[in-house]
Amino acid sequence: MTRAELLADDPLWLILIKVVVLLLIGPIMTIFLIIWERKAIGRMQQRPGPNRVGPGGYLQSIADAIKLPFKEQIIPASADRKIYFLAPVIVVIPAIVAFSVMPFGPQVSIFGEQTVLQLVDLPVGVLLVLACSSLGVYGIVLAGWSSGSPYPLLGGLRSAAQMISYEIAIGMSIVGVVLYAQSLSTGDIVQAQQSGWYFYLLIPSFLIFLVSMVGETNRAPFDLPEAESELVGGFHTEYSSMKFALFFLAEYVNMVIVCSFATTLFLGGYMAPWPISLIGDNYFNSGWWPILWFFAKTFLLLFGFIWLRATLPRFRYDQFMKIGWKVLVPANLVWIVLITGLRTLRGESEVSTGQILTYGGIVLLVIVALGFVFDRGGRVEEDTDQVPITGGGHPVPPIDLEIPKPSKRRAVRGRSADGRRRRRPATVGGGQDAEKESDDGDL
Known part of the structure; x- marks a missing residue:
């Protein structure tokens, strides 16, 4: 039964x-x-x-x-x-x-x-x-x-x-x-x-x-x-x-x-x-x-x-979808065509199973390798105007960064709308430019 x-x-x-x-x-x-x-x-x-x-x-x-x-x-x-x-x-x-x-x-x-x-x-x-x-x-x-x-x-x-x-x-x-x-x-x-x-x-x-x-x-x-x-x-x-x-x-x-x-x-x-x-x-x-x-x-x-x-x-999500659509699905399609064609050839001629698997695997690997090669060639060029990255994936200050000297006058006093005294934030900078900005604040 x-x-x-x-x-x-x-x-x-x-x-x-x-x-x-x-x-x-x-x-x-x-x-x-x-x-x-x-x-x-x-x-x-x-x-x-x-x-x-x-x-x-x-x-x-x-x-x-x-x-x-x-x-x-x-x-x-x-x-x-x-x-x-x-x-x-x-x-x-x-x-x-x-x-x-x-x-x-x-x-x-x-x-x-x-x-x-x-x-x-x-x-x-x-x-x-x-x-x-x-x-x-x-x-x-x-x-x-x-x-x-x-x-x-x-x-x-x-x-x-x-x-x-x-x-x-x-x-x-x-x-x-x-x-x-x-x-x-x-x-x-x-x-x-x-x-x-x-x-x-x-x-x-x-x-x-x-x-x-x-x-x-x-x-x-x-x-x-x-x-x-x-x-x-x-x-x-x-x-x-x-x-x-x-x-x-x-x-x-x-x-x-x-x-x-x-x-x-x-x-x-x-x-x-x-x-x-x-x-x-x-x-x-x-x-x-x-x-x-x-x-x-x-x-x-x-x-x-x-x-x-x-x-x-x-x-990453883009890597995940790439594996599914650009690797697994094309490889599956090629493999199904190879199996169907080679089984048909085996029925008409004397072709061993080992030969079918060997030739089919070689063709499949070549197609997958070509897919990776063409995928690399289609990438978008990187923007050269971006902030340089020194490590860790985050923009950081350059190593040779020099901190400017603070101005002599750190703050400028004034009065707010309600008559109270307030302190105006000092302008960070040094040299003649800093002095000029401080004088403009007094005016």
Whole structure:
């Protein structure tokens, strides 16, 4: 029986068990990721991480989860209340729904019932994940607009531009996978990788997907919609209490979603990695073992998110948009054309996969390099009349600056309109010019 047929025969009680497990994955993973991120970043940056709540600080996430619902809720007077309340819900629900099409494992037996470790295997499962990702960004945009405050509005506008840029890039990076797997079903894509994982068969698609998923989740160094140094907190500046917790939950759930999606598309899904896959007669690719491999690959990608946040500074907005429109999108277009053309040539003649990848990668690198060269040639010339800058990005006095001597008469007395005496500020200067200005003041 196929995966779809097994899932269609699931009884109601088994479907409810799967739904409950999927609903719990998001909050449990969020609690774990928060403490893992704080500990890992503290170690990388050689500073203490959380170490007060619980043994070694490992209960800090639980303390945060208990604290946030009981904090005071502050709603701006200028907020659009209906959309203000609805925005966090729009962010969270699509993120959890995307788990429904993720294949966590092969056929297993649960209480004597044969099933697949997946809630539903849709023929367009890949498109469902992309749709859920797009809807989540709408919640961020509406949260910034409904707050009635300038900084959240700027964060929402940045998020809208980010959605347009990186949704296109992440969608086009999946085209190569769909062309190779000949299916939009996540289960079929995993099965199609039995002869080879796509992360090395489609290296450009994999790299573009990795960069795009960081921008899609608003994570550092692409966390411009919530840049603390520029926008206070971005789109969620005016949110507090449980509504802020929902945004916090959605961010980490989206991280898990994109990493699970990358595992499914490029890392063989639940298949055992080499050389474990060579042990036995597919023993480690059957039963409950594949769940371990799936989450191990997912955690490896999640660690990449943490690593980036600990090491890279935030990009400028022009740099961020340049990467999306001038690098990722053109590279994706060229790569799709190369895949289509080379697969057609391979069907008509004897061309190996290695030759296809080698020639395609060389052409792609040349085009990206030419793009950088032409971009440098199109820059606007700098204004030569600007104040010279000696360092730090701020205009400072020149090193050989000489301070003029003060005039002999520092102040000139006079009377104000009400008859009181006042002191006229002295003119800074020296020599004959200063004396002339002082005499003119007496007149």
